[in-house]
Amino acid sequence: MQAFSSPTELQAYADVIVRVGVNLQTGQRLLVRADLQTVDLVRAVTRSAYRAGARFVDVVWNDEQLGLVRLQEASRDSLEQVAAWQPQLTAAHLAAGDPLVSIYAATPTLFAGQDPEAVSTTLRAAARASKPASDLVQRNAAPWVVVSYPTPGWAAAVLPAAPEASQLSRLWHAIAATCRLDQPDPVAAWQQHVQALEARAAYMNERRYAALHFSGPGTDLTVGLVADHLWAGGGAVSEGGIPFVPNLPTEEIFTLPHHGRADGFMRSSRPLNYGGELIDDFTIHFSQGRVSDLSAARGEATLRRLIETDPGAARLGEVALVAASSPVGRTGLLFANTLFDENAASHLALGNGYRACVRDGNSRDDEQFAALGGNLSVVHVDFMLGCATMDVDGIYADDSSEAVMRGGEWVF
């Protein structure tokens, strides 16, 4: 592996992850989940965490290549097997209030050429096994953050035309810019940026829109919001009262759509990488909240399998607004990685909704959350529709409306 990041840059990134991302407190245990290929960042995060007073840093490693070996060699009737200890360990860790760093750096086309039915079986089984852990994440039971780091397979997918020798360093430069590592004091820059996003969420919370309307090329979609929805963005606060920033980078504010009130159609503005397969140039029609039709130039079968995961996978769990001019959008890159692409453009998510996006949501059980209009599913998959020609309007309960975004940019 080439040394594409300088030790100084790497440690600055690790410090932002530890001090801003999970806001690690002295005496906490830190859990890191990461692919083997991100070892340099894991070691830097470990160093940063001990310097910040971590009592212990525990790492659960993954090797994405083993997933490929399995699909190539394992008996078809064994594909529902999972490593159940991984989500159990994560859940126990979060339930104790200790922070989680997830480094997500999947090779976007890893499973291209594998039997999609087999891929889908393994993903569905993993999602089911992960539910106790994902529920705790979505409740913000403890501080958590998702970050990324260049790997050869991912960098090649983002920068296919660049010389192979420069792909990793160019992707790293893009990540460093979107993560504000080029600022004189990255930790301070993040604190300021998070405040700005929180101010925007506060504005939207005052409006009390009943729905949002998206219009743009190939898109004419109304998304109803639950009655007591809360806009979130920038930082969050864990159940134990610790402020943290769950995604680095983050440029979005987001809230909870009503699972039964999406009508119209939308066209994707960016491809979606789902479990090693790319879904691109797709249109989804919604009727009364549910996907009623879809088509995709690439990966249509994968998209269909995704929405068939369970009943909630065909309904919306998140609506998020991002200015088209965000630092991520400005890189001009297609990252094929939701963490970045969702921060380049306004987006929706199929699947489970965030309890933190409805008043008193964290104290509701599944049934109560669903009764409020919150969506339940084992999956939560973001997909992008925002672009520089997208308009968004806020619609009040009396059907009057006002502009929220014009040409992909905020009007306030």
Place this chain on the structure above:
Amino acid sequence: MQAFSSPTELQAYADVIVRVGVNLQTGQRLLVRADLQTVDLVRAVTRSAYRAGARFVDVVWNDEQLGLVRLQEASRDSLEQVAAWQPQLTAAHLAAGDPLVSIYAATPTLFAGQDPEAVSTTLRAAARASKPASDLVQRNAAPWVVVSYPTPGWAAAVLPAAPEASQLSRLWHAIAATCRLDQPDPVAAWQQHVQALEARAAYMNERRYAALHFSGPGTDLTVGLVADHLWAGGGAVSEGGIPFVPNLPTEEIFTLPHHGRADGFMRSSRPLNYGGELIDDFTIHFSQGRVSDLSAARGEATLRRLIETDPGAARLGEVALVAASSPVGRTGLLFANTLFDENAASHLALGNGYRACVRDGNSRDDEQFAALGGNLSVVHVDFMLGCATMDVDGIYADDSSEAVMRGGEWVF
């Protein structure tokens, strides 16, 4: 990482590990424990295991560098923290009768320069936490095997005078030779070799010696054996009835010394790598089974800390005989890795004894095992005394004796 092993050799090694080492049965789950640096072997073992019918291959990865980061950065009062889930997971896996592959490839001098007290604290805490898993291993609750694979740090320690570019491939050649991968049918060669070791163990079992006497340069030591001791070697049989080969390579036969009957002194014939520190050129005196004095040209403080781990760490748990002309000895290399060095020379172990080495041992609890003369400890650390000038005699209960080895070689 250079590609120092050809895919064919690597797959042959993986097949020996899966088919001879743990003798994987269709439908079993396989657990692999390995350092990140051995990823090529882990992937080959995974492929081989699925081809042999594994239902699922689960891997618990370790990064030895994180241990170093911790010693450099973590607060001194946090060093007793452990990743308790690792031994818990291993224990649950073994208790279900499913096989375990451990790939051991530590950099011998990783912790050189670190505070030995701190190193010892982390090792002791890890050993304590691992006891439930090590107990199941020592009882052969399920098939298990320890194997190794070249890493840059290890290869540099074994072949310090070789050009850096050739260290990995030279170490790999030595491993391939000692693991019989150069035979036309390595799996068949292993089956034959294991039978030969088992025949030697059967011969020793018929003799019913009360003790062994070792004499050689710097060594004059009598080691008492427990009354119903059993010599083992080559293969073992799991509690579920599956034959397996717990070490690759293996050239030893071994049994259970009496924890109270070692008297005399021994001088090491090879260095001992303990938790990242090298202990070399040492002499240990025993009196009534217990270490009564010791000195070492290097690592004396580490050796003292080892025997102070718990009361059993200062007594013997294993005595093993290996011909000085074994394939491992013939490489002429000092591996600084017990898996190899213990198969180059006769040796003893400080710490816990193997229940399988006394009649009905697996059905005894700790108290009963100790009453038979078996030693109890959280550690089990082999150290070598055998060499080409070592004589070993078997001593009967009536004090008569006969030759077992002369000049490091078997007399039968």
